[in-house]
Amino acid sequence: MISFQNVTVRYPLGNIALDSVSFDIEDGEFVYLVGPSGAGKTSILRLLLNDIHLSEGSITVDDFEITSQKFKKVTELRQKIGIVFQDFKILPESNIYENIALSMLVKGFDKSQITKEIDDALRLTDIEDKKYLFPAQLSAGELQRVAIARAVVGDRSIILADEPTGNLDPKTTWEIMKIFKQLEKKKTIIFATHNTDIVNSMKRRVIVIKKGKLIKDKKKGGYEL
Amino acid sequence: MNDIVNSLRRTPYQTFAALSVLFFTLLLSGLLFISLTFLQGLLNYVETRPRVIVYFQVKAEDEQIQAVQKNIKNTNKTSEIKYVSKEEAFEIYKEFTENDPLLLEMTSAEILPASLEIDATKPEYLPELAEMLKNQPGVDEVQFQKDIIDNLLKLTSKVRKTTAIFFSYLMFMSIIVLTTTLSFKIALKREEIGILKLLGATNMYIRKPFIGESIFLGALATAFANIILIGTLISMNTFLQGYFDGIPNLTISLAGMPLQVWPFNLTFAIATLTVTSIFSLCITLISSFSATNRYL
Numbered sequence A: 001m002i003s004f005q006n007v008t009v010r011y012p013l014g015n016i017a018l019d020s021v022s023f024d025i026e027d028g029e030f031v032y033l034v035g036p037s038g039a040g041k042t043s044i045l046r047l048l049l050n051d052i053h054l055s056e057g058s059i060t061v062d063d064f065e066i067t068s069q070k071f072k073k074v075t076e077l078r079q080k081i082g083i084v085f086q087d088f089k090i091l092p093e094s095n096i097y098e099n100i101a102l103s104m105l106v107k108g109f110d111k112s113q114i115t116k117e118i119d120d121a122l123r124l125t126d127i128e129d130k131k132y133l134f135p136a137q138l139s140a141g142e143l144q145r146v147a148i149a150r151a152v153v154g155d156r157s158i159i160l161a162d163e164p165t166g167n168l169d170p171k172t173t174w175e176i177m178k179i180f181k182q183l184e185k186k187k188t189i190i191f192a193t194h195n196t197d198i199v200n201s202m203k204r205r206v207i208v209i210k211k212g213k214l215i216k217d218k219k220k221g222g223y224e225l
Numbered sequence B: 001m002n003d004i005v006n007s008l009r010r011t012p013y014q015t016f017a018a019l020s021v022l023f024f025t026l027l028l029s030g031l032l033f034i035s036l037t038f039l040q041g042l043l044n045y046v047e048t049r050p051r052v053i054v055y056f057q058v059k060a061e062d063e064q065i066q067a068v069q070k071n072i073k074n075t076n077k078t079s080e081i082k083y084v085s086k087e088e089a090f091e092i093y094k095e096f097t098e099n100d101p102l103l104l105e106m107t108s109a110e111i112l113p114a115s116l117e118i119d120a121t122k123p124e125y126l127p128e129l130a131e132m133l134k135n136q137p138g139v140d141e142v143q144f145q146k147d148i149i150d151n152l153l154k155l156t157s158k159v160r161k162t163t164a165i166f167f168s169y170l171m172f173m174s175i176i177v178l179t180t181t182l183s184f185k186i187a188l189k190r191e192e193i194g195i196l197k198l199l200g201a202t203n204m205y206i207r208k209p210f211i212g213e214s215i216f217l218g219a220l221a222t223a224f225a226n227i228i229l230i231g232t233l234i235s236m237n238t239f240l241q242g243y244f245d246g247i248p249n250l251t252i253s254l255a256g257m258p259l260q261v262w263p264f265n266l267t268f269a270i271a272t273l274t275v276t277s278i279f280s281l282c283i284t285l286i287s288s289f290s291a292t293n294r295y296l
Helices: A043-050 A074-078 A096-105 A111-124 A140-152 A170-183 A194-200 B004-009 B012-047 B062-074 B086-096 B099-103 B123-134 B146-186 B190-198 B203-235 B237-243 B268-294
Strands: A002-010 A015-024 A032-033 A057-061 A064-066 A081-084 A158-162 A188-193 A203-211 A215-220 B051-056 B078-084 B114-121 B139-144 B250-254 B255-261
Touching: A002 A043, A002 A215, A002 B078, A015 A057, A015 A203, A032 A194, A043 A057, A043 A158, A064 A074, A081 A140, A096 A111, A096 A140, A111 A140, A111 B099, A140 A158, A140 B078, A170 A188, A170 A194, A203 B114, A215 B062, B004 B012, B004 B203, B012 B146, B012 B203, B012 B250, B012 B255, B012 B268, B051 B123, B062 B078, B062 B114, B062 B123, B062 B146, B078 B086, B114 B123, B123 B139, B123 B146, B146 B190, B146 B203, B146 B268, B190 B203, B203 B237, B203 B268, B255 B268
Parallel strands: A032 A188, A032 A203, A081 A158, A158 A188
Antiparallel strands: A002 A015, A002 A057, A057 A064, A203 A215, B051 B114, B051 B139, B078 B114, B250 B255
């Protein structure tokens, strides 16, 4: 369960990134976080990772309650969350297996568990044959599959996807969306995008953010620019 | 281990610089440690052999010497008294001047003084015994080890101070070089560290490879330094045997345990290795923690 209660993020120079935003997300829910660039979508994701600090309000992620800048359990919180970035953030000097394994190594999984889960994740993302290749040998779509595989392994119950299809062509975008569809119900997914086609095709919950304010929160909604 | 070796191979110049500095630091530290232990061992040896040597006038009678010997023995502050006659003194003189026949020709047993070598039970009895001997009839000169001990103490104190300053400087220099080298490597891996942090890696998990790498470098430098140090000691064995002729062994107390410094032995080699390893570990841990701190 994720809960935002009157969350405000104010930067030191006074500009407001989020203004009293409140919403709840149930376990296993798939939520689109939409809005124009600079609306505050990434700020919400970064708040969930405790990568930026809130100025007012409170955030609850399962047992963790973030109310101030002095939140101590950052590592434990982040170990519950898988992240998929627009620019993949795959380590170029490690092969695909090693990149995905990072997500489990930081949580102290043993080698047999790592190998098994990575094989499952590679099957899910359909890149089983790329296991020992290096990132330079993969296309953008394949790299994003690696990023998704890294986000799902290691018993991470929440997946945050920040514009994961932003760098991909339409065909690859739909292939990536198919993977996210398979993850539905198993993981809580917050998918930040401004791609209206994706949002409107899947008819899932949509939270619209504009200029730091929550302006719409609709079950099975759509989105228009 | 493979990761460490790969990481070092990717930055050969930085690795060489760090390894060189660590090697020289540990080599010099080891040399200082050995010098200090030998000096301390020598001091301990001299302190445990409190001795007064009293030289009699050339014309002193045997009865006079025996009377002095008796008086001194009666003080109960001596452990051993050895009489060296004029003839024995001449034999000793001959040994010393065997390479200089001219000196030997000019000397005879008659012009050499008889003497008593008196070992005290405690070093603090030496001044008292010396003072007493000076007032005995037939006594020409009294020598005791106060001067030697004072000089050794002064030397040991100076070497200790110099060592402390030198150690601190070497440690500081090594930490700076190693921290800079590691910082450079960490800067190259900034993106990787960022990803690891977002994945929930603990600070220790992120630090571990850098700590492992610097400890590996430290271990390598310690091994090289100790090979040179122990090799030097072994090759100098004959020279040192001549230098410490007559001294059966030199022993110091290290961390409350007796450690035999001379003759050179395996325990002393292990002690040198342990001291340099601890020094190396301190340098590498401080460096890797200070280098990673900036990015965590």
